Amino acid sequence: MTDQQHLQALTDIKRMMERSSRFISLSGLSGITAGISGLIGAFIAKIWLDEYYQQWNVTGVHSNTDFQLLKFRLLALGAGVLAAALVGGTFFTWRKARQNNLSIWDLTARKVLINIAIPLGAGGAFIAGLLYNNLEVLVAPTCLVFYGLAIINASKYTLPDVRYLGVCETILGILNLFFLRKGLYFWAVGFGLLHIIYGALMWWKYERKRTI
């Protein structure tokens, strides 16, 4: 074997180790899409909430049916935002995987998903418990904290920068606990703004050169 071949072997080893342990196709544009969906969602929620409080001011009494309707509409909106973020996010990541000649669904993608799903599932159950006990005010901070922890957990299996996003989301969620009833603004920052900033930074760092 020649020196060139030895170097080639070492490069192969390094590449296989990286490729089999980290999901590298996560696109910054996915983050931006998720962030925009989040901001639009927060904007719609703000309109609905304003309407609800205005109605309350006019009638002067708390209407339980109005409140239940609002709760249902907000949950549906949340599901819609999540779906839009997932579809858009998957599209750009799929595109990046194709450019890299990688599969979007492989060992590393599964690891990322499982490691996000565990804390997120726990968070979902926790929030169901909060809603059951009429603790709506805690929903927004809980979402942010569990989402942040889920991302930190999955960051071991994808771009390491994702970790910082997770830390920011977690801090934001805890801050929200000290500014209760401002959940929507924290939501807009956490799921909207932070995703857009993160996505733009990632695109700048990893994908810019290839597109130009």
Next chain:
Amino acid sequence: MNPIGNLNKIFESRIRLGVMSVLMVNEEVNFNDLKQMLEVTDGNLASHLNTLEENGYLKVHKGFIGRKTNTTYAITAAGEKAFKGHLAALEHMIKFTK
């Protein structure tokens, strides 16, 4: 000491080297994931895996997911040692000749 002596003949195959690299950083990997990662055919991969198993570098676990067989592979302590030795030899060779 002759550094070429430390280079492991078994790892001269790129596919076997690839299998070992993947298993060094993953606790357990199944056949299909290995195939996808290394971009090789079933038969080709199976024969290389056999060689590695015969040399005691791999642990094979045959399981089931539903009715489908799910064979997973993990590295043995001997495999890890052999791989690290090979890696050190490669690095040594490159430094030595420069």
